[in-house]
Amino acid sequence: MDYKDYYKVLGVERKASQDEIKRAYRKLARKFHPDVNRGPDEAEAELKFKELGEAYEVLQDPEKRAAYDQLGENWKEGQDFRPPPDWDDGFEFSGGGYTQADPEQFGDFFEELFSKRGGFDGRMHAGRQAHAPAQDHHAKIVIDLTEAYNGGSRDFTLRKPELDKNGHIVLRERAIRVSIPKGVAEGQHIRLAGQGSPALGGGKAGDLYLEVAIKDPPGFRVEGRDVFMELPITPWEAALGGRVAVMTPSGKVELTVPKHAQTGKKLRLKGRGIPGKIPGNLFAVLKIVIPPTESEKARELYAEMAREMDYDPRAGQGV
């Protein structure tokens, strides 16, 4: 188990006042809250936010903070750690001072120190006893764009904290195969009936809801049901226009590139976005690509263009 330096997590000194700790936590919580940091950084922000929550859980409570401080100052973040026997001897935990945070989210280090001690235990695990009703579960899955277009079957591993028979929190993995319906869009939910928690003492189990996110393949971007794909074209295709073959997620199509096309111009393929009652559109976003290798002949052609074509794209910049 690694030692966690809660002061370092909150960026405060060991002698920081309770007020300073609160301010540091609030500031960082706003910055790293996973609902504020949506998109590609969300997972990272979520980890950081959990770490903050755990650090604050300990340091905001004078009792837990005193017990933690008692471990000494010489531990370094990440150092292999075993709590000394009876490390909390003589500390009387009232079990108070818990924040709203969900202790299931906390790591091994917190678990080892605080969750098995008298006073904390009952409090932390209260409310998950005998008469729990059936619960719906929520999880997030990331699917590929082709799966959103065509549907498909896929295995996912979901992780869920559970209590083992000793009252420790363990992460249980379960593999489920999900048949993804065709035309599922980002943010929609897939319901798996009966895959939530069963009601203790019998009864119908809750459902499992999977929130869908779609992974952008390289060169693609999804916005709702609309899909934007990059379409590379040559400078002469851009200048002269013409028909080009394009491999879209729903198959090959021929597109007409207009004359004098510029990089960034969007060509709309109606209804070729993610399928649905109202299917999205596919936008091919033009990108002019200069050929990578230049033969002598090619250089000559460019030189001829330079001589023949009277064009200065920087004319408006006053040079």
Added chain:
Amino acid sequence: MATNRALVPTGEVVSVLSLTELCHVSNASADWVIELVEEGILEPVGQNRSAWRFESTCVTTLRRVRRLQADLRLNLAGVAVVLILADENAQLKRRLAQIETEIPSD
């Protein structure tokens, strides 16, 4: 780590939800959902409460609202602003990520 493999034949896309269904799925009270509609955070279609239909993305929105309120002590107006800015920010990050893959960094 314990792994048990339950093979689930199929899932169904939750397309739209009534007020009752949304409350059930989100474990939320109708009063609270109505408050969010009044604040403009949730935008169901339908003239009156019994006819309201919510997109299933509202389930995610409800969870975000709840966490933002609990974790950052925001009021509903504050939550509404954060939701708009966070979504806009996520969209911009995605665009930027796409543009950055298009421009080789040599």
